[in-house]
Amino acid sequence: MLTERQLLILQVIIDDFIETAQPVGSRSIAKKETIRYSPATVRNDMADLEDMGFLEKTHSSSGRIPSEKGYRYYVDHLVSLKETMNNIKIVENVMQEGLFEFEQIVQHSAEILSEITNYTSIILGPEVFETQLKQLQMVTLSPYTAVAILITNTGHVEHRSFSVPEEIDTSDLEKIVNILNDRLYGVPLIHLHEKLNTEVINLMGSYVNDFEKSFQYLKAAFFSDNPVKLYFGGKTNILMQPEFNDIEKVRSFYSMIENEDRLADLLKNNAGGINVRIGHENQADAIKECTLISATYEWDEEQMGTIALLGPTRMEYRKVIALLNGLSNEMSNVLYKWHKNS
Amino acid sequence: MLTERQLLILQVIIDDFIETAQPVGSRSIAKKETIRYSPATVRNDMADLEDMGFLEKTHSSSGRIPSEKGYRYYVDHLVSLKETMNNIKIVENVMQEGLFEFEQIVQHSAEILSEITNYTSIILGPEVFETQLKQLQMVTLSPYTAVAILITNTGHVEHRSFSVPEEIDTSDLEKIVNILNDRLYGVPLIHLHEKLNTEVINLMGSYVNDFEKSFQYLKAAFFSDNPVKLYFGGKTNILMQPEFNDIEKVRSFYSMIENEDRLADLLKNNAGGINVRIGHENQADAIKECTLISATYEWDEEQMGTIALLGPTRMEYRKVIALLNGLSNEMSNVLYKWHKNS
């Protein structure tokens, strides 16, 4: 459908625009070494490319800029995954600093990713999926206050303080915690609620009198629904992009970033592999001039988490795709080794 | 030094400018009900106020805007602390949601504070000062990995994962943790290092053979220096302020916000009470067009933490000062009750 030459010209225009953020004219294209045609020829192809919807003009006599469809074509056909720089070793470097808890590794990786790319990085942590319960603990601080602590096999620790009403005896609570520890060891977090409500609750009565109220209390402390945790890096990088010179755009960008639930939704329903959502392809008006590009990392064929970058549609796709691909592989490897050792 | 009338005019100008963000002219002042003089009279006083440095012009024939000195005078003489709205009950409302861990209360309060004011709120947490060690725990995840958990009497939980080298025996580690728990219970966190290095280290040898290496390891995990923790609310509120229509200013604002160490320094060396730093009074170029206003909350005459708001120099001082004063009192009360119960 597209001629060889049109393809070439499309590629050159998009590459150029990504670099300069300025509309690209026929003359400047014809000057490139790879182009051996006159500006007039280029103009003809540009007009065709515009007719097909791959390019746009900012005004009737301006140079061309890529349309969303143009970027889409560019990503699908002109950027090859083979260019992947494997072995980027972000995670490896992070881990050499002696960190090893997943939460910290992820946070750190997000920061490095945003530094390398100058976009905003978002990582959806892995704990939601495969992590298992290692231990529950209750530490009483005073007769009326206590802390509930939950530890997973990945080294993740959740805690929540709560106050104990007078009518509840802390020793009852401790008994219950012991039972829970016995019964829930090794249970994946996602099955915790289920297991709790079916098996465990029935056992409880025989050990603790009048356990109902205490149990309800503990349940709220330990098993409050776990909101998805997002890790960000480079939240202010967007301020560097020329297309965000307008405060209004910055505002709308941040309104999206702050809405973590919404963001998590956008990240979650992804197929595996690299996923690129350009402009309006994101079902979110606030980032209709942004590209959200994401990759999943996984272990054992189960999706585990997502790494993403959010930047202007004029994104350095080539670099970013290679980078994300490399990083997701690396994280999958880390998860694999991890699991082998634990 | 200032006549009655000049005082009144200064106040009206600043009030007006705070509200509208527009230079104030003599005509609009003369229209106010409280002003019973002609524009010409007002103009004369405005010229005097400008000579004295309280007002400025944006250009030779513009209305006046307050100078930093003007704001300073306004804050020192024209805003009275008596207007305090006591009983603002931010914290009380937060706590009614069932939260009670200090960290969460503080975080939540910061958010509410920024919502009420539309500025960015910054709270310097209290844990650095009076909190005591409640319990240390070590949970082994695998033969080579473990989590160190530290719990304070305020319900604060710190944790840190670490990997255990082969040459170290986890049972040794556990022994050491037990000893530490015995000896360090109730010790204020700030004295932890000291106590550790003097008393405790000497005891260790008699219980555990070859403890040195293991101990060093644990020490790093449990007692890594605790960076000051800042809680933010409304980080993007600044985008609403008309004086931050310029991206450059937004950038410099965020460069300050991101530099938490620097911010913490600015907040720390404060006398008690309410502290207002206007524009260049902040020793930081990045916020030379901002006001940082802070209040300390305390228990038992010791400074405990700081609540602050960061916004443009054109700040609603009246409202903000009353609010911060109320909130700091409230937090002090909470701390007091807290301590009584624990």
Place this chain on the structure above:
DNA sequence: CATTAGCACTCATTAGCTAAGAGTGCTAAC
């Protein structure tokens, strides 16, 4: 003598105009 009316003056803002320049689309020639 403090206050005020009057008036000339300043400066930002806006609109309208022009010239330059970048880039296009089309046609005719190669």
Place this chain on the structure above:
DNA sequence: GTTAGCACTCTTAGCTAATGAGTGCTAATG
């Protein structure tokens, strides 16, 4: 199929004039 040539479009920058908000100063006023 490709390209040179050219008329045309639109942005940008610079200039001018008109408008209007606001000032500073002077002289008149109660």
